[in-house]
Amino acid sequence: MTLNETIARLQAAHLMVRDAKEWDELSTNLWAAYDANDEELVEQLRSPFLQSWRTVTRYVLRDTFDAAGISVGEPTHPWGIATLTANGTTCEPLLCRAEGFQLLTFAEILSSYSDSLEPLFTAAGQADR
Numbered sequence: 001m002t003l004n005e006t007i008a009r010l011q012a013a014h015l016m017v018r019d020a021k022e023w024d025e026l027s028t029n030l031w032a033a034y035d036a037n038d039e040e041l042v043e044q045l046r047s048p049f050l051q052s053w054r055t056v057t058r059y060v061l062r063d064t065f066d067a068a069g070i071s072v073g074e075p076t077h078p079w080g081i082a083t084l085t086a087n088g089t090t091c092e093p094l095l096c097r098a099e100g101f102q103l104l105t106f107a108e109i110l111s112s113y114s115d116s117l118e119p120l121f122t123a124a125g126q127a128d129r
Contacts, residue, residue, distance in 0.1 A: 001068040003121045007114045009064045013056050014110070023106035027095075031103045050079070053095060057082045070120055081113070086120040093117075
């Protein structure tokens with residue numbers, strides 16, 4: 001499995017759950033709840049948002065990651081999607097900016113996710129996109 005094939009399947013799997021507009025609305029609403037210090041709304045929105053990303057990665061994409069030689073583990077960062085490992089190289093795609101807490105849009109998350117996968121394919125000798 002190539003990096004491009006994996007990225008295409010990653011995007012398709014997440015779009016089966018929600019379209020990009022719905023993902024962006026969840027990010028926007030959750031970010032607004034944090035910004036307003038609305039703890040009740042944060043708790044109501046945060047768990048389903050995180051679980052959706054994590055469940056798709058862990059279960060829906062299991063065969064895709066297995067075919068690419070990538071193992072999927074629990075995230076270590078509170079806003080991590082998963083810990084992905086191939087040939088001793090590990091990455092953890094995030095739902096927020098690494099340099100400071102700000103939730104990303106669907107397109108930004110997928111771009112960041114794709115960037116984080118690239119070293120795994122390089123480590124596996126599958127750098128060809």
